[in-house]
Amino acid sequence: MQEIEERLLCEISRKGRRAIDLEPIDSNHNRLGVDERQSIGLPELSEPQVLRHFVRLSQQNYSIDANFYPLGSCTMKHNPRQNEKFSRFSGFLNLHPLQPVSTAQGALSLMYELKRWLSELTGLPGVSLNPAAGAHGELAGMMVIHKAHEMRGRQRKVVLVPDSAHGTNPATAAMCGYTIKTIPSTKQGLVDMDLFKASLNDDTAAFMLTNPSTCGIFDPKVKEIADLLHENGAYFYCDGANFNAIAGKIRPADFGVDVMHINLHKTFSTPHGGGGPGSGPIVVTAELDPYLPVPNVVKTGGAYQLVNEDEKSIGRLKSFQGHFGMFTRALSYMLGHGADGIRRASEDAVLSANYIRASLNDLYHEPFPGNCMHECLLNDRHQRDAGITTMDIAKTLIEHGFHPMTVFFPLVVKNAMLIEPTESEPKETLDDFIGAMRQIAEDVKLGDVEKLKKNPISTPRRRVDEVKAVRDLKVTW
Amino acid sequence: MRYLPHTDSDRQEMLAKIGVNCVDDLYDNVPAECWPKGLPDLPTTKSELDVERIFVNYAKLNHAANDGPFFLGAGVYYHHIPATVDYIIQRSEFLTSYTPYQPEVSQGTLQYVFEFQSMVAALTGMEIANASMYDGSTSVTEAALMAKRITKREDVKIFGELHPQYRETLETYFSVIGGNIASNDPDESTACVIVQSPDFHGEIHDLTELRKKCDESGALLIVVVAEIVSLGLLPAPEVADIVVGECQSVGIPMMYGGPYAGFFACSKKHVRQMPGRICGETVDVEGRRSFVLTMNTREQHIRREKATSNICTNQGLCALAFTVHLSLLGEEGLKHLAKLNHQKACKLADALATIEGVTIQNKTFFNEFVAELPIESNDLVEKLAANGIIAGYALGGNRLLISATEMTTDSDVESLINAIKVEVK
Ligand SMILES: Cc1ncc(COP(=O)(O)O)c(C=O)c1O
Numbered sequence: 001m002q003e004i005e006e007r008l009l010c011e012i013s014r015k016g017r018r019a020i021d022l023e024p025i026d027s028n029h030n031r032l033g034v035d036e037r038q039s040i041g042l043p044e045l046s047e048p049q050v051l052r053h054f055v056r057l058s059q060q061n062y063s064i065d066a067n068f069y070p071l072g073s074c075t076m077k078h079n080p081r082q083n084e085k086f087s088r089f090s091g092f093l094n095l096h097p098l099q100p101v102s103t104a105q106g107a108l109s110l111m112y113e114l115k116r117w118l119s120e121l122t123g124l125p126g127v128s129l130n131p132a133a134g135a136h137g138e139l140a141g142m143m144v145i146h147k148a149h150e151m152r153g154r155q156r157k158v159v160l161v162p163d164s165a166h167g168t169n170p171a172t173a174a175m176c177g178y179t180i181k182t183i184p185s186t187k188q189g190l191v192d193m194d195l196f197k198a199s200l201n202d203d204t205a206a207f208m209l210t211n212p213s214t215c216g217i218f219d220p221k222v223k224e225i226a227d228l229l230h231e232n233g234a235y236f237y238c239d240g241a242n243f244n245a246i247a248g249k250i251r252p253a254d255f256g257v258d259v260m261h262i263n264l265h266k267t268f269s270t271p272h273g274g275g276g277p278g279s280g281p282i283v284v285t286a287e288l289d290p291y292l293p294v295p296n297v298v299k300t301g302g303a304y305q306l307v308n309e310d311e312k313s314i315g316r317l318k319s320f321q322g323h324f325g326m327f328t329r330a331l332s333y334m335l336g337h338g339a340d341g342i343r344r345a346s347e348d349a350v351l352s353a354n355y356i357r358a359s360l361n362d363l364y365h366e367p368f369p370g371n372c373m374h375e376c377l378l379n380d381r382h383q384r385d386a387g388i389t390t391m392d393i394a395k396t397l398i399e400h401g402f403h404p405m406t407v408f409f410p411l412v413v414k415n416a417m418l419i420e421p422t423e424s425e426p427k428e429t430l431d432d433f434i435g436a437m438r439q440i441a442e443d444v445k446l447g448d449v450e451k452l453k454k455n456p457i458s459t460p461r462r463r464v465d466e467v468k469a470v471r472d473l474k475v476t477w
Numbered sequence: 478m479r480y481l482p483h484t485d486s487d488r489q490e491m492l493a494k495i496g497v498n499c500v501d502d503l504y505d506n507v508p509a510e511c512w513p514k515g516l517p518d519l520p521t522t523k524s525e526l527d528v529e530r531i532f533v534n535y536a537k538l539n540h541a542a543n544d545g546p547f548f549l550g551a552g553v554y555y556h557h558i559p560a561t562v563d564y565i566i567q568r569s570e571f572l573t574s575y576t577p578y579q580p581e582v583s584q585g586t587l588q589y590v591f592e593f594q595s596m597v598a599a600l601t602g603m604e605i606a607n608a609s610m611y612d613g614s615t616s617v618t619e620a621a622l623m624a625k626r627i628t629k630r631e632d633v634k635i636f637g638e639l640h641p642q643y644r645e646t647l648e649t650y651f652s653v654i655g656g657n658i659a660s661n662d663p664d665e666s667t668a669c670v671i672v673q674s675p676d677f678h679g680e681i682h683d684l685t686e687l688r689k690k691c692d693e694s695g696a697l698l699i700v701v702v703a704e705i706v707s708l709g710l711l712p713a714p715e716v717a718d719i720v721v722g723e724c725q726s727v728g729i730p731m732m733y734g735g736p737y738a739g740f741f742a743c744s745k746k747h748v749r750q751m752p753g754r755i756c757g758e759t760v761d762v763e764g765r766r767s768f769v770l771t772m773n774t775r776e777q778h779i780r781r782e783k784a785t786s787n788i789c790t791n792q793g794l795c796a797l798a799f800t801v802h803l804s805l806l807g808e809e810g811l812k813h814l815a816k817l818n819h820q821k822a823c824k825l826a827d828a829l830a831t832i833e834g835v836t837i838q839n840k841t842f843f844n845e846f847v848a849e850l851p852i853e854s855n856d857l858v859e860k861l862a863a864n865g866i867i868a869g870y871a872l873g874g875n876r877l878l879i880s881a882t883e884m885t886t887d888s889d890v891e892s893l894i895n896a897i898k899v900e901v902k
Contacts (some may be wrong), residue, residue, distance in 0.1 A: 006588065008588070008591075008592060008595075009592050009595075009596075009804055010595070013807070017807070018807060018809060018810055019559075019561075019804070019805040019806070019807065019810065020559060020805050020806055020807075020810045020814075022810065022813050022814060022817055022883065023817060023883065025813070025816055025817055025820055026820075027820045027823070027824065028820075029819065029820055029823035029824075030819075031819075031823055031826075031839070031841055031842055032681055032710065032711060032819065032841055032842075032843065033681050033683075033840065033841035034681065034683075034711065034712060034841075035712075036710050036812075036816070037708070037709065037710055037711060037712050037713065037812070039808070040599055040600060040708070040709065040713075040808055040811065040812070041599035041808070042596060042599055042600075042803065042806070042807050042808040042811060043804065043807055043808070044807040044808050044809065045804060045805075045807055047561060047805065050561060050801065050804045050805050051561055051564075051565070053804070054565045054568075054589070054797075054801055054804075055565070055568070057584070057585040057586075057588050057589055058565070058568045058569075058570035058571055058585050059570065059585065060570075060582075060583075060584040060585040060588075061570035061571065061574050061582065061583055061584070061585035061586055062570075062574055062579075062582040062583070063569045063570045063571075063572070063573040063574045064569075064573040064574070065569030065570075065572075065573045066569060066570070069574075069575065071575055071578075074575050076573075076575060078480060079572070079573050080480065082525045082528060082529065084567065084572075085529075086528070086529065086532040088563075089532060089533070089536035090536070090541050090543060091535070091536025091537060091538070091539040091541050092535075092536055092539070092732060092733060093541070093730045093731070093732055094541035094542040094543050094544075094555070094730065094731060095539050095540075095541055095542070095731060095732065095733040096542060096547075096549050096553055096555065096731045096733070096867065097553055097731070097733050097734030097735075098549060098551050098552075098553065098870055099540070099549060099862070099867055100858060100859055100862045100867075102859070102862060102863070103539065103540035103862050103867070104539050104540070104733065105538045105539070106534070106535040106536055106537060106538030106539040107535070107538075107539050107733045109535065109538070110535045117519060120517040120518055120519050121517060121519070123513070132611035132612065132615070132735070132736070133611065133788075133789065133790040133791075134789065134790060135777070135787045135788055135789045135790070136611060136615075136788075138787065139787060143649070143653055146653050166778075166789075167776070167777035167778040167779070167780075167781050167784065167789075168777050168787050168789050170777075170781040170782035171777035171780075171781060171782055171784040171786070171787035172787045173782065174782035174783070174784075175650075175653070175654060175787055176653045176654075177653055177654065177655065180781075180782045217506065218504065218506040218507055219506070220506040220507075220508060222508070222511070223508050223510060223511055246504075246507075248517070249504070249513075250504070250507055250511060250512065250513070251513050254510075254511045254512070254513055255507075255508070255511045263790075265790065271572045271573050271794070272573065272574065272575045272576070272790075272793075273566075273571065273572060273574075273793045273794030273795075273797075274571055274572075274574045274575070274576065274577065274583075274585075274586035274793040274794060274797070275575070275576035275577065275586065275590075275608070275754065275790060275791055275792075275793030275794075276576075276609070276736070276790045276791045276792045276793045276794065276795070277611075277735070277736030277738075277790075277791075277792045277793070277794060277795055278790040279736070293649070314649060314652070315645060315646075315648060315649035315652065316614075316642060316645040316646050316648075316649055317615075317646060317649055317650075318611055318612055318614050318615050318642075318646055318735075319552060319612055319613060319614035319640065319642040319643060319646065319734070320553070320612075320642065320733075320734030320735055321733070321734045321735075322734065322735060323734075323735040323736040324732050324733035324734050324735055325730075325732040325733075325735065325736050326735075326736060328532070332528055332532065334519075335520070335523050335527075335528045335531060336479075336480070336522070336523060336525065336528050337478070337480065337522060338519070338520050338521035338522035338523060339516065339517050339519035339520065339521060340478075340521045340522055341478045341480065341481070341521070341522045344478060344481055345480070345481060347500045348481055348483050348488075350500065350503050350504070351483070351488060351491055351492070351495075351500055351503065352483075352491070354491075354495045354497075354503055355491040355494055355495060357495075358494050358495045358496065359494060371495075371497070371502075371503045371505065371506070372503075373503075394579070395581070398579070398581060398582055403579065403582065404579055409778070423480075423481055423483075424480065424481075424482070425482065426482035426483070426487075427482070427483065427487045427490070427491065456581050456582075459581040459582055460581070460582070460584045461580065461581050461584055461761040461765060461767045462581060462761045462762045462763055463581065463761060463762050464580045464581070464759055464760070464761045464762075464767040464769045465759045465760050465761070465762075465767075466759065466769055466771065468759045468760060469757040469758065469759035469769050469771040470757070470771055470772060472759075473745075473748065473757055473771070473772070474757055474758040475591070475594050475605050475606070475748075475755055475756065475757050475758075475771075476591075476594055476595040476598045476599075476604070476605060476606065477591070477592070477595040
């Protein structure tokens with residue numbers, strides 16, 4: 001990447017510049033009850049400066065459009081541009097969430113159709129589109145489970161979470177007032193059934209399991225786990241971050257899931273935007289459907305309505321009706337792919353991950369040998385003795401033109417490298433990536449350690465001092 | 478299928494390398510009983526043109542704000558968005574990158590997050606700000622939870638008219654997390670006092686008295702701003718401990734409710750209790766100024782069940798839109814925009830007051846206020862909507878919450894006044 005320096009907005013500001021011409025003000029009313037503010041402290045720039053500033057900043061980023069971005073668990077797949085175009089139609093863009101529903105029938109029917117797709121693909125009849133992201137979906141789902149126990153007359157105390165779980169799972173269960181009991185994984189990266197059974201009792205509210213798991217494995221005991229939970233009056237919360245391995249093929253309802261969130265910004269390709277916005281709808285069984293958050297779009301007669309109040313519902317989880325701009329994109333993705341395309345995409349994602357696994361597992365340690373789903377998990381065990389860790393491998397990949405894989409997650413594997421190629425990458429790119437990874441492993445064998453430790457060298461910045469960032473905390477200019 | 482690069486021969490080669498016969502062999506962990514019996518009741522692949530036709534039809538069935546006079550606010554405001562904003566947020570490098578976990582290749586995202594935080598801090602008069610929350614409602618809720626952690630107290634007091642959907646969100650979270658919500662004066666069990674200004678009815682609150690009450694009881698003061706353009710004209714709520722709210726008004730389209738971005742600003746001493754991502758300045762190995770996500774030990778990926786919040790993905794691109802628009806506006810532009818909004822609202826109020834039986838309820842307001850009508854506001858809103866005018870938000874009874882922005886023209890106001898006159902006759 002070329003070296004680019006870009007100063008802060010406040011450093012290129014000069015008093016008297018402006019980038020927006022507004023209608024002149026021809027009156028001087030003041031009904032504020034206070035004097036007008038004198039100074040704010042914002043920069044002053046012209047339009048060309050602002051444009052250049054942000055374009056230059058953009059050039060310091062990697063993106064899935066420009067580069068392979070194999071971040072495990074994050075699903076950096078192609079973001080079709082038709083989705084961007086359609087979501088910007090004025091009939092969506094300039095639509096206010098509190099307009100009379102009679103003036104928003106198109107938007108409501110679109111939401112209704114998206115619910116139908118999510119329900120068909122998961123086999124679960126209840127859908128709420130409200131949650132803002134995966135973690136917010138987890139909160140919605142766990143609140144629904146909390147409510148269900150309350151309605152059954154006795155609240156339970158404990159939520160089981162495997163040690164391989166994403167951090168949002170225990171954080172969410174704790175927000176709902178539950179105690180977290182961690183279930184260690186087996187040597188195969190699966191739920192330890194003995195420990196699970198020993199931990200399961202009538203105080204267990206739910207088990208939060210990611211399936212396919214954060215280790216990239218479909219747990220073969222998943223149905224048995226679900227049955228055991230149900231026999232004990234507990235619920236199966238499935239973290240659906242990895243739904244993109246099975247969408248269009250396997251329905252979570254068929255392996256016993258009670259509640260699952262779906263990251264539209266993963267499986268259904270709404271762009272990650274450098275850290276959001278996401279969208280995390282949840283799907284639930286018929287039993288749990290009455291407790292879903294409000295608002296909910298329903299169809300009565302030929303017209304669509306928004307139900308804003310419902311006695312049984314857990315209530316409202318955010319203002320308005322969810323990230324509508326992500327609904328348009330996700331539905332556009334679904335319609336473009338069709339059910340057959342979605343199935344094919346899942347298969348290709350799994351095929352590509354296994355291809356990478358089979359092409360690298362002679363040089364990199366594979367903690368859980370065997371077929372994986374849409375992401376393959378490796379670590380640095382064969383490189384560690386030479387003094388090279390996952391971090392060095394990740395940073396060296398950048399020098400080979402690739403964004404690093406997810407590193408140090410899941411925590412069950414020491415120095416994990418989680419590689420998710422997605423269905424979007426051609427075989428040639430996979431081969432280039434495999435070539436780079438093999439080259440790095442060979443370089444380690446040849447003892448080129450010092451060179452690798454210096455990487456990256458050609459990026460806009462080299463390794464940054466994270467300790468200083470905390471010690472000398474500076475979060476504003 | 479246009480999105481999938483593998484050819485059949487690619488697939489065969491890859492299967493051979495893996496050592497399996499067909500792709501379903503890779504799904505051999507899936508128990509036989511978990512395979513679906515039939516196919517989903519869903520259509521197959523469609524061309525871009527076919528999908529476009531479907532979306533054109535969905536969009537056509539909506540009445541957009543630019544299709545007629547528009548006076549609805551109530552927490553979401555119809556403002557102009559400069560062309561530069563949408564161009565920047567559609568740049569591949571911003572649109573299609575992930576959360577900046579690898580700082581060496583994410584300085585673009587990290588620097589704008591730092592600039593976002595800086596401008597939010599300047600607007601609110603606070604020392605620090607985070608990288609964004611989901612929206613106004615969850616930022617208020619997270620602020621209340623933070624106040625509970627800091628004070629180790631349970632109760633929240635709401636002063637004035639908090640946006641009803643913010644309040645409902647707070648109530649939902651509190652129903653599982655615990656804590657009481659009331660509206661009387663703070664006491665020694667009060668964690669925080671929450672006040673929205675301008676409040677849901679548009680009224681602007683003097684914070685001095687509330688600050689005093691908070692100091693006497695040891696509660697934190699949380700100020701909520703749902704219309705952030707107002708901060709171009711109103712004094713910064715710098716007496717607050719935490720200032721939160723909604724960024725939508727600057728750079729983010731109404732989009733039928735989202736995505737928007739919540740902002741979260743507070744004093745530096747509370748940084749360890751803050752929710753969400755924070756970007757900080759540091760240096761790289763060559764001593765160059767660099768930016769990085771920092772204070773991570775508060776967050777779920779490190780602290781798990783003891784994290785300050787479960788938030789992970791936030792509103793990055795919306796925060797970028799806000800940052801670009803605010804950079805374009807700058808100091809004088811934001812002041813001008815705010816003043817223009819206020820003048821338009823004052824003129825609208827004067828015009829409404831000329832209708833017999835209509836009175837303006839507010840003592841103070843910025844760009845939104847409550848008008849008392851001689852008829853039911855809900856009826857009026859529905860009737861005018863049928864005639865292509867979005868009149869405002871029916872508060873129940875005869876009260877209408879109505880707003881004007883820089884988008885409001887004299888002829889919009891005239892159409893509204895004439896239409897109301899017909900209805901109140
Ligand atoms: C397994 C898993 N669960 C939950 C989440 C949280 O989702 P989000 O970031 O959308 O809140 C993520 C992604 O970040 C994840 O990978």
